[in-house]
Amino acid sequence: MARPGVVLALDIGGTTIKGSIFADGREVAGGHTAPTFSVSSRALDTVLAVLAKLAETARGLGLQPTAIGVGVPGLVDARRGVVVYAANLQWAHLPLAQLLETRFALPVSIDHDARAAARAEMALRSGAGDFVFVPIGTGISAAVVLGGQIIGGARGQAGELGHIPVVPGGEACPCGQFGCLEAYASGKGIRARYLAAGGRRARNAAEVAGLLGMDPVADRVWSDAVGALSTAVTTLTALLDPTDVILGGGLSAAGPLLLGPLRATVDDMLGWREPPTLALSRAGPRAGLLGAALLGAASGNPPELNPSTGAQ
Amino acid sequence: MARPGVVLALDIGGTTIKGSIFADGREVAGGHTAPTFSVSSRALDTVLAVLAKLAETARGLGLQPTAIGVGVPGLVDARRGVVVYAANLQWAHLPLAQLLETRFALPVSIDHDARAAARAEMALRSGAGDFVFVPIGTGISAAVVLGGQIIGGARGQAGELGHIPVVPGGEACPCGQFGCLEAYASGKGIRARYLAAGGRRARNAAEVAGLLGMDPVADRVWSDAVGALSTAVTTLTALLDPTDVILGGGLSAAGPLLLGPLRATVDDMLGWREPPTLALSRAGPRAGLLGAALLGAASGNPPELNPSTGAQ
Structure with a gap:
């Protein structure tokens, strides 16, 4: 479903943050879920920790990540990559895409979680x-x-x-x-x-x-x-x-x-x-994650520029 | 604004029915307004009477009508020309376009009144x-x-x-x-x-x-x-x-x-x-009427098929 590449997909919810790795459109073993908030961390810390863990897992499997896709609950300006307001995450005007791009040196696409999930639903219908x-x-x-x-x-x-x-x-x-x-x-x-x-x-x-x-x-x-x-x-x-x-x-x-x-x-x-x-x-509880993968794949570097992804 | 032709435009409201004649996109003197309901008539009778009056007025001005455009308040299936439901008019599943086409021998376009009016608003913005x-x-x-x-x-x-x-x-x-x-x-x-x-x-x-x-x-x-x-x-x-x-x-x-x-x-x-x-x-209270004219003009016979319209 997704274009070739290795995408770190993140579905941010108000309770948990789910992450997984998709290679050439298929989910790779090694998903990771963490509570959004914990005693010691804010939501953004959890996002960074889950992504770091996914990147590490991917590399352990011999896969080099090519893009990140993130679904966010709240007002999201997808074009600018900014979370304008997300009540449940206590975020306002957070330049999430830029922040993650700097941290992980990968192209990042973010969108409203429902719009990301709708991509999965459309793919299945x-x-x-x-x-x-x-x-x-x-x-x-x-x-x-x-x-x-x-x-x-x-x-x-x-x-x-x-x-x-x-x-x-x-x-x-x-x-x-x-x-x-x-x-x-x-x-x-x-x-x-x-x-x-x-x-x-x-x-x-x-x-x-x-x-x-x-x-x-x-x-x-x-x-x-x-x-x-x-x-x-x-x-x-x-x-x-x-x-x-x-x-x-x-x-x-x-x-x-x-x-x-x-x-x-x-x-x-x-x-x-x-x-x-x-x-x-039809996509069920994983619609958001699958949608984030499709989002990342749509923005990832084209495979011909990334011979290391093994895309055919 | 409208394509050339002579359009009989009707804006049907729950209280009054407004009609006017537009030639080559400009309103021609001779509009006509009637109460939607009266002691002696149902809404459909008023529609027919106003259109007949407009057609007569147009011909009196030497203009041959080429199309009819109608804005209707309610559920309108514009493609099929059917008013599915209009509470204020007491209409249900009324094939209005076909009915008017038969009566006046002209192409008829109908649409939801607000969508017709929005055409006028878009033209002005x-x-x-x-x-x-x-x-x-x-x-x-x-x-x-x-x-x-x-x-x-x-x-x-x-x-x-x-x-x-x-x-x-x-x-x-x-x-x-x-x-x-x-x-x-x-x-x-x-x-x-x-x-x-x-x-x-x-x-x-x-x-x-x-x-x-x-x-x-x-x-x-x-x-x-x-x-x-x-x-x-x-x-x-x-x-x-x-x-x-x-x-x-x-x-x-x-x-x-x-x-x-x-x-x-x-x-x-x-x-x-x-x-x-x-x-x-910006179109004001005449938005519906102007929109109906744009609607009719979009559906009217192309002027080259109607040499009698005098369109350039």
């Missing part, structure tokens, strides 16, 4: 032309694909679905608004709301999902999440008329627990027009 | 590439323009901004949903909410605007409208990252009364990113 890909993890974002083109927006900041206000005057969000989708339906939001409502200890949204039907607090918080997502799906359908809305990210692992009630509510809300098909990501 | 045009009249819709392309969506049904839910469980909307933007911020919605809240008699939203600062009911209803619009503008900015959001339609005549508080609220909500520029339509 040939002919998919008008869809919205919605990864739900610690946060929520979206990649809008219209007429086969991934929409970046005027400043490369399209797709911030997590920060559309779905409950006026609702839960406070780190972005400064109230009632953002992310506060209700992201993994982080579901867990926080469950605990705040007096739920028993849950380490993550998956554990809240595991309590459905047995714990009324879990039921209520889940129902709020589905309601908020229904509003978001209805909104983007009314505005953009996609054929499909594809759910990805960690929360999509809830499968029918999420998709069933969401489909029922969206169909009900969109009775006045044909609703989009709701589906789960 | 050279270089405008990423903007959302939001006409606010009896209803509310939008034309999304990205990279200089007007976005139709997979089924030609993009741009239904009026039916994004901005207040969960809010006002009932004829579309079947609750809390649609249109129920709060359209001309029809503002008037209805003002009267329902015990306001004195107001014939339209402009009269409600005229009472601001003097009538607390008007103040509250207007503030709700601005709040609902702010949510909508914030939503489409987060999703699509346009440089400009352009307000048109009858309500945009309120000018600073609308734009001032809207700008303040949107800037506040979008503190986490650069807000779009909010501006009033």
Whole structure:
């Protein structure tokens, strides 16, 4: 899928940072995952550490890295390689691409995590032309694909679905608004709301999902999440008329627990027009990583300039 | 602006239907406006009557019509020429283009009213590439323009901004949903909410605007409208990252009364990113009509096949 070369791919999430090595489009053994934040490190330190580890692993396998591809959750100006704002990472105006290029002496491509993941989804759905890909993890974002083109927006900041206000005057969000989708339906939001409502200890949204039907607090918080997502799906359908809305990210692992009630509510809300098909990501939880690899491969030095990559 | 020919242009609104004649891109004296509904006629009867009147006027001026262009508020499948659903007109699955072609023996192009109007706005703003045009009249819709392309969506049904839910469980909307933007911020919605809240008699939203600062009911209803619009503008900015959001339609005549508080609220909500520029339509209240003319001109028979049009 990717153009030849050895790409260090990074999928930065609010909870973990996943990294792996792709050689000539295939994943090489030796992926690496680290918690985004730890007692001793900021997110950027983790990024640098994971990349250093990947580069070392690659070289141990006799592979010389040719490019780095990174998916970042937040406002990303892909052209300039700058993370304009990423609430969950506490980054603002960070020239990430330049910083990594200097450190690793490799070409670096960064993009919004959902847009990176949408590259993987498009590669797996040939002919998919008008869809919205919605990864739900610690946060929520979206990649809008219209007429086969991934929409970046005027400043490369399209797709911030997590920060559309779905409950006026609702839960406070780190972005400064109230009632953002992310506060209700992201993994982080579901867990926080469950605990705040007096739920028993849950380490993550998956554990809240595991309590459905047995714990009324879990039921209520889940129902709020589905309601908020229904509003978001209805909104983007009314505005953009996609054929499909594809759910990805960690929360999509809830499968029918999420998709069933969401489909029922969206169909009900969109009775006045044909609703989009709701589906789960084909690329699955690794969409972001695969997308970062495709991103890196698209920017890497052409193989003819890198005889050492062994590209055919 | 339009290609040569004599176009009968129609801008169908929920309150009035405006029609005019454009010859070689310039408007010819002899426009005609009629109330969409009257005691004796349905919206379709009015459409036919206005077109017949325009054709007669054109011929009286020695001009032979070569095409018809129509902007319709609602879900429009422009390719098939079908109005899929238009709540304010009580139309569903109406093959309008075919019907008018048969009746008037002319090529007919129809499109969503906002997308038609956006053609006029683009013609007046050279270089405008990423903007959302939001006409606010009896209803509310939008034309999304990205990279200089007007976005139709997979089924030609993009741009239904009026039916994004901005207040969960809010006002009932004829579309079947609750809390649609249109129920709060359209001309029809503002008037209805003002009267329902015990306001004195107001014939339209402009009269409600005229009472601001003097009538607390008007103040509250207007503030709700601005709040609902702010949510909508914030939503489409987060999703699509346009440089400009352009307000048109009858309500945009309120000018600073609308734009001032809207700008303040949107800037506040979008503190986490650069807000779009909010501006009033350059094409003004005639954007829809001018857009319909451009639409008709784009579909009209090429002048070399119609020597009678006198096109050079």
